[in-house]
Amino acid sequence: MQRGRPQPSSTSRSIVASGRTHRPAARSRGIPEATVARLPLYLRALTALSERSVPTVSSEELASAAGVNSAKLRKDFSYLGSYGTRGVGYDVEYLVYQISRELGLTQDWSVVIVGIGNLGAALANYGGFASRGFRVAALIDADSAQTGKLVAGLPIRHTDELESIIEESQVSIGVIATPAGAAQEVCDRLVAAGVTSILNFAPTVLSVPDGVDVRKVDLSIELQILAFHEQRKAGEELGEAIQPAALPKTALPKAALPKAALPKAAAAVQTTAVQTAAGRSERPGPDGDVPVVMPA
Amino acid sequence: MQRGRPQPSSTSRSIVASGRTHRPAARSRGIPEATVARLPLYLRALTALSERSVPTVSSEELASAAGVNSAKLRKDFSYLGSYGTRGVGYDVEYLVYQISRELGLTQDWSVVIVGIGNLGAALANYGGFASRGFRVAALIDADSAQTGKLVAGLPIRHTDELESIIEESQVSIGVIATPAGAAQEVCDRLVAAGVTSILNFAPTVLSVPDGVDVRKVDLSIELQILAFHEQRKAGEELGEAIQPAALPKTALPKAALPKAALPKAAAAVQTTAVQTAAGRSERPGPDGDVPVVMPA
DNA sequence: CTATGTGAATCGCTTCACAGCA
DNA sequence: TGCTGTGAAGCGATTCACATAG
Numbered sequence: 001m002q003r004g005r006p007q008p009s010s011t012s013r014s015i016v017a018s019g020r021t022h023r024p025a026a027r028s029r030g031i032p033e034a035t036v037a038r039l040p041l042y043l044r045a046l047t048a049l050s051e052r053s054v055p056t057v058s059s060e061e062l063a064s065a066a067g068v069n070s071a072k073l074r075k076d077f078s079y080l081g082s083y084g085t086r087g088v089g090y091d092v093e094y095l096v097y098q099i100s101r102e103l104g105l106t107q108d109w110s111v112v113i114v115g116i117g118n119l120g121a122a123l124a125n126y127g128g129f130a131s132r133g134f135r136v137a138a139l140i141d142a143d144s145a146q147t148g149k150l151v152a153g154l155p156i157r158h159t160d161e162l163e164s165i166i167e168e169s170q171v172s173i174g175v176i177a178t179p180a181g182a183a184q185e186v187c188d189r190l191v192a193a194g195v196t197s198i199l200n201f202a203p204t205v206l207s208v209p210d211g212v213d214v215r216k217v218d219l220s221i222e223l224q225i226l227a228f229h230e231q232r233k234a235g236e237e238l239g240e241a242i243q244p245a246a247l248p249k250t251a252l253p254k255a256a257l258p259k260a261a262l263p264k265a266a267a268a269v270q271t272t273a274v275q276t277a278a279g280r281s282e283r284p285g286p287d288g289d290v291p292v293v294m295p296a
Numbered sequence: 297m298q299r300g301r302p303q304p305s306s307t308s309r310s311i312v313a314s315g316r317t318h319r320p321a322a323r324s325r326g327i328p329e330a331t332v333a334r335l336p337l338y339l340r341a342l343t344a345l346s347e348r349s350v351p352t353v354s355s356e357e358l359a360s361a362a363g364v365n366s367a368k369l370r371k372d373f374s375y376l377g378s379y380g381t382r383g384v385g386y387d388v389e390y391l392v393y394q395i396s397r398e399l400g401l402t403q404d405w406s407v408v409i410v411g412i413g414n415l416g417a418a419l420a421n422y423g424g425f426a427s428r429g430f431r432v433a434a435l436i437d438a439d440s441a442q443t444g445k446l447v448a449g450l451p452i453r454h455t456d457e458l459e460s461i462i463e464e465s466q467v468s469i470g471v472i473a474t475p476a477g478a479a480q481e482v483c484d485r486l487v488a489a490g491v492t493s494i495l496n497f498a499p500t501v502l503s504v505p506d507g508v509d510v511r512k513v514d515l516s517i518e519l520q521i522l523a524f525h526e527q528r529k530a531g532e533e534l535g536e537a538i539q540p541a542a543l544p545k546t547a548l549p550k551a552a553l554p555k556a557a558l559p560k561a562a563a564a565v566q567t568t569a570v571q572t573a574a575g576r577s578e579r580p581g582p583d584g585d586v587p588v589v590m591p592a
Numbered sequence: 593c594t595a596t597g598t599g600a601a602t603c604g605c606t607t608c609a610c611a612g613c614a
Numbered sequence: 615t616g617c618t619g620t621g622a623a624g625c626g627a628t629t630c631a632c633a634t635a636g
Contacts, residue, residue, distance in 0.1 A: 034605060040520040044499065058617065067501035070617095071607055078619055086618045087614045103520050104527030111519070118418030125414055128499060128516035133523070172526055173519065196529060197522040199515075203340065203424060205363035213525045215518050219495075220424035222511050223407070223469065224336040224399050226493040227429070229509045230468055231400030233492060330627055354595065366595095367629055374597055382596045382635045594636090602629070613618080 031102070035076040039099050041066045042073065046096045058089040100133075110137040110171040112195075114186050115178030116146060116156050119201060123177060124152035137169035142182065159186075166193035173197045180204045187214075327398070331372040335395050337362045338369065342392045354385040406433040406467040408491075410482050411474030412442060412452050415497060419473060420448040433465035438478065455482075462489035469493045476500045483510075 045065040049057055059077075063070040077083060077090070083098055084090045100106055111129075113120050116139050123129075124139055139151055142159045149156050157165065165171065174190040176183050176198060183202035190198060191212055200206055200216040208214055341361040345353055355373075359366040373379060373386070379394055380386045396402055407425070409416050412435050419425075420435055435447055438455040445452050453461065461467065470486040472479050472494060479498035486494060487508055496502055496512040504510055 032605070036524050037517070037521055039524075040514075040517040041501070043520070044516075045501075060617085065501070069607080071609095072605090074618065075606080075620080082619065084618050085614070086612075087616045089617070102524070104523040105520065107527075109519075109523050109526065118414055118421055122414030122418055123515065126515060129519075132516060132520065134519055173522055197526045199518050199522060205337070205341075205361070211529070213522060215522060217513055217515070217518060218336075219419065219422060219513070220340075220428065221333070221336040222495050222513060223405075223425075223430055224339075224401065224428065225333055226469055226495060226509060226511060227400040227405050228332050228335075228398070230405065230493045231403075233507070328627070356595080365629085367631095368627090370596065371598080371628080378597070380596050383594045384636075385595070596633105596635080598631100598633090600630085600632105602627100604627085605625085607624070608622085609620100610622105611618105611620085614616090 031079045035079055036103075038066070038068060038072075038076055039103055041068070042076070043096065043099045043103070043105075046092055046099070049092050050096055054092055056085075056089045056091055059084070062090065105133040108133050108135050109173055110135050110169045111173040111175055112136070112138045112140055112162075112165060112169075112171050112190075113175045113177060114140045114159075114162070114190070115176060115182070115202075116141040116151055117177065120175075120177040121151050123175060123201075124154065134173070137171050138165045140165065142178070162186075162189055163193045166190065166195060171195060173199065175199045175201070176206075177201045327375045331375055332399075334362070334364060334368075334372055335399055337364070338372070339392065339395045339399070339401075342388055342395070345388050346392055350388055352381075352385045352387055355380070358386065401429040404429050404431050405469055406431050406465045407469040407471055408432070408434045408436055408458075408461060408465075408467050408486075409471045409473060410436045410455075410458070410486070411472060411478070411498075412437040412447055413473065416473040417447050419471060419497075420450065430469070433467050434461045436461065438474070458482075458485055459489045462486065462491060467491060469495065471495045471497070472502075473497045 042062065045062055046057075048065070049062075057065075059070040059074045063073040066073065074084075077095075080098060080102055083095055111134055113123050113136060116124065120139065120141070124136060129136055136152075136154060138161075139154050139156050140159055140162055141147070141156050144158055146156045147158045166174075171193075172195060174187075174195040174197070176186055176190075178186055180202045183200065183204045184206060187198060187200070187206045187208065191208055196212050198206065198208065198212065198214045200214055201218075203218055203220055206214050206216075338358065341358055342353075344361070345358075353361075355366040355370045359369040362369065370380075373391075376394060376398055379391055407430055409419050409432060412420065416435065416437070420432060425432055432448075432450060434457075435450050435452050436455055436458055437443070437452050440454055442452045443454045462470075467489075468491060470483075470491040470493070472482055472486075474482055476498045479496065479500045480502060483494060483496070483502045483504060487504055492508050494502065494504065494508065494510045496510055497514075499514055499516055502510050502512075
């Protein structure tokens with residue numbers, strides 16, 4: 001337990017989020033989460049075909065363009081309805097429309113990007129934003145020295161205006177690109193102001209009330225996963241078992257591991273963590289450690 | 297020896313990737329992919345505890361700090377071995393070490409970042425890189441006008457040097473932050489030069505030979521997934537069924553949908569992968585997974 | 593008595609394989 | 615004949631619940 005915070009809703013569930021936040025049974029008409037996650041992929045492939053004026057595609061072709069196998073694609077589409085023609089394939093334009101509608105892209109969504117450092121600027125300049133019904137309502141940063149500067153044609157606005165901006169522009173999606181230490185607070189303010197979906201780029205586990213979806217994008221985690229597999233590959237080549245045998249657990253029942261014995265994996269972190277110290281560590285769990293992209 | 301390099305083996309399998317690329321049975325000693333994806337999360341939480349000099353944690357505490365439930369955490373740790381003490385909990389330092397080792401963070405990994413726009417710069421400045429055994433060997437960009445400029449203390453080098461840089465620095469992980477159109481070519485060169493793990497930020501499905509892992513981070517996809525849920529929430533409030541009824545499929549057997557009726561969903565990607573797509577893929581990380589982000 | 597470690601049940605996604613329609 | 619749509623089987627991951635160690 002921890003995290004009590006001025007949340008609008010009742011009990012502050014923690015939950016996390018990589019995928020759906022929780023919500024056991026809330027699918028409109030039951031489209032599997034895994035399928036939803038692939039629809040954007042299909043949409044992108046279909047859009048490319050559409051631009052080349054290709055009228056129809058078979059599940060096989062579309063699947064390979066999207067990088068999935070055809071059985072999976074057909075099963076995915078079956079959740080949307082029977083939009084194909086046996087013996088022929090799928091009508092590209094029609095499918096683009098159906099998927100767009102299913103994903104809610106037939107309407108505009110206002111988003112705000114908080115934290116305009118290199119990453120925030122990159123996101124602001126990202127073309128995929130505007131091209132799919134996402135409208136950047138504002139760019140927000142806590143550094144008043146940045147206020148007013150133009151990024152991607154939009155003026156950076158100060159954090160003080162966050163609530164009013166959300167209100168005025170009916171923002172429902174917030175993108176957090178701040179340092180880890182500021183993420184939870186920004187998140188809380190966004191939620192309190194009415195945002196119900198958050199895309200978090202800060203390396204922190206965010207706590208949000210029920211009903212709010214959080215998805216995270218974490219570079220550090222991705223790299224670590226790659227490292228794991230990379231290590232595995234190296235091991236296979238040499239007949240496995242190269243790793244320094246794990247220190248026998250029994251040898252050190254309690255804390256007893258000489259810092260020196262530990263590879264610098266842990267120690268190093270402190271480097272950046274220091275800066276993160278900004279956000280006091282009163283919070284139990286998450287709170288900074290891995291620094292993330294810095295603001296301007 | 298280390299990192300071997302599979303070389304663009306025979307047929308250019310497509311594969312794609314969000315999670316592990318494929319490889320049905322290749323786990324060293326069988327740690328589930330879903331567990332591997334969570335280890336970085338635990339490590340981060342543990343690191344924070346370590347900095348606060350907390351000696352031990354219970355599965356319950358650590359789980360809430362990492363945003364997962366305790367049963368899952370205990371099951372995850374059980375794959376690594378019995379590192380806890382019944383009735384007490386886990387020794388923080390010891391666990392940090394074990395997880396670091398398991399993830400391969402006890403050794404250094406050289407990475408190159410290709411495409412130094414806003415995103416590439418953001419990644420270069422990302423503190424989490426250096427803090428976990430990842431060493432940025434070089435920043436590479438195709439724009440010769442940028443060559444030599446310093447970003448995060450490192451000089452930008454020209455694409456022409458890509459192969460020699462990989463060779464010299466024994467780079468095994470490549471981060472692609474170029475525009476979508478250049479991604480596949482950069483990927484091919486990285487792989488040909490010996491890179492066996494790729495983190496792709498370009499909104500494209502990359503084709504790589506077997507043995508090469510690709511993970512992707514795609515902002516556009518994440519936003520679309522959020523939009524889907526956002527739409528669902530709105531629907532619930534109003535008693536569902538607000539969406540403009542789908543055009544009856546039967547009404548337009550073939551292409552017949554007036555462009556104008558389609559939301560402006562299309563228009564932007566035009567990838568290079570379309571042509572090459574081939575093999576099967578795999579599902580993204582354990583949970584949600586994927587998404588995107590464009591370069592400058 | 594507490595909190596880990598884990599077999600067993602459950603859930604969800606993927607893959608198979610083929611019926612059915614154009 | 616060709617390709618979609620889908621029941622059913624197969625698998626992996628999550629959750630349950632409790633035996634077990636300290």
